[in-house]
Amino acid sequence: MSERTTSASWAMGIVKALEMDGLDCRVLFKQLGLDYAALDDPDARFPQDSMTRLWQxxxxLSGNPAIGLNMGKVVRPAQFHVTGYALMSSQTLAEGFKRLVRYQRIIAESADLSFRLLDEGYALILTVHGDHLPPTRQSAEASLACALALCGWLTGRTLHPRKVLVQGAEPLNLEPYKQAFHAPLVFNAPYDALIFERADMEAPLPTANEAMALLHDRFAGEYLARFSESRVTHKARQVLCRLLPQGEPKRDAVAQTLHLSQRTLQRRLQEEGTSFQTLLDDTRRELAEQYLAQPTMTLLEIAYLLGFADPSNFFRAFRRWFDTTPGEYRARLTGTPLPVSDARTPEYTAQTP
Known part of the structure; x- marks a missing residue:
């Protein structure tokens, strides 16, 4: 398995958080065999286990087990690499957090993020993994504090979550947690999470800019591709892109192309935080966005290029991905009015550019 890494921009956030408690990070980096100068290189990566040792x-040295919460006080979009700017230009926090989930691995590979609507509100759910060393609670708590502070930074007001879930045991001193989150706290939770009010997540962002969001999406996608070149996920995605126009690719065909057994492909994808079905879905979604930006391609052509034998399956998948129809999405993308028929039916796609 490839070694998990953390971006220099996120590592810089950790450094600023530790310096708030008076720690000399130049000395710490030297002790841990890390290159302090690499913090200024936006493309540099640090091993995840080194970040674990840094927190420990x-x-x-500080005697402060809540030191991870300091990261909420130093957060800026730049700490989230290109993902931060994509988030900043999103229409709403909900849309931004979906981007954060999509590009999370650019920031750090140690975390799995999900963002979903529950009965009690929107939940940003975090699971931190170690590499060879188990993860620290400080790493997870820093991410929660950062996510909440980023909400405040983007909206220009203080957001109070409905609830904060923390996997760790209840600490002796609750005060730093109360100051960081201003919300009911649940310790010994099954996962780390922030639960938000729907209205807070769906309110328009003052920094919203759809054209910039699409541009940052492209930058983030290109960075992920460069960063992932040696990984099975990236190679499998390239194979899927080649096979999709011939119909929905099967796992055995992709495995065979990569000279792997199906079981090995499945295990390697799992180690890299995904699955064959998720990768297929993500690849189709990203290609759908690219194809819809080409005004000469009909929706029917796009459906077949994405490997859907039946256009109505493409429509259902697209609605699941973007909560709108392909026609409505294209109209918004190109700034052209939608025809009366509204592009809601597969029949319409056969003749509509």
Missing amino acids: RAVE
Whole structure:
């Protein structure tokens, strides 16, 4: 399995958080065999286990087990690499957090994020993995504090979550958690999460800019591709792109092309935080966005290029991805009015550019 890594921009956020407690991070980096100068290189990556050791050493030296919460006080979109700017130009926080989930691995590979609507509100759910070393609670708590502070930074007002779930045990001193989150706290939770009010997540962002959001999506996608070149996920995605116009690719065909057994392909994808079905769905979604930006391609052609034998299956999948129809999405993308028929039926796609 490839070594999990953390971006230099996120590592810089950790450094600023530790310096708030008076720690000398130049010395710490030297002790841990890390290149402090690499923090200024936006493309540099640090091993995940080194960040784990950094948190552990910081807690020992500072005597502050809640030191991870400091990251909420130093957060800026730049700490989220290109993902931060994509989030900033999103229409709403809900749309932004969906982008954050999509590009999370650019920031750090140690975390799996999901964002979903529950009965009690929107939930940003975080699961932090270690590499060879188990993860620290400080790493997860830093991510939660950062996500909440970013909401405030983007909206220009203080957001109070409905609830904050923390996997760790209840600490002796609750005060830093109360100050960081201003919300009911649940410790020993099954996962780390922020639960938000729907209205807060769906309100328009003052920084929204759809053209910039699409541009940042492209930058983030290109970065992910460069960053992932050696990974099975990237190679499998390339194979899917080639096979899709011939119909929905099967796992055995992709495995065979990569000279892997189906079981090995499945295991390697799992190690890289995905599955064959998720990868297929993500690849189709990303290609659908690219194809819809080409005004000469009909919706029927796009459906077949994405491997859908029946256009109505493409429509259903597209609605699941974007909560709108392909025709409505294209109209919004190109700024052209939607025809009266509204592009809601597969029959319409056969003749509509």
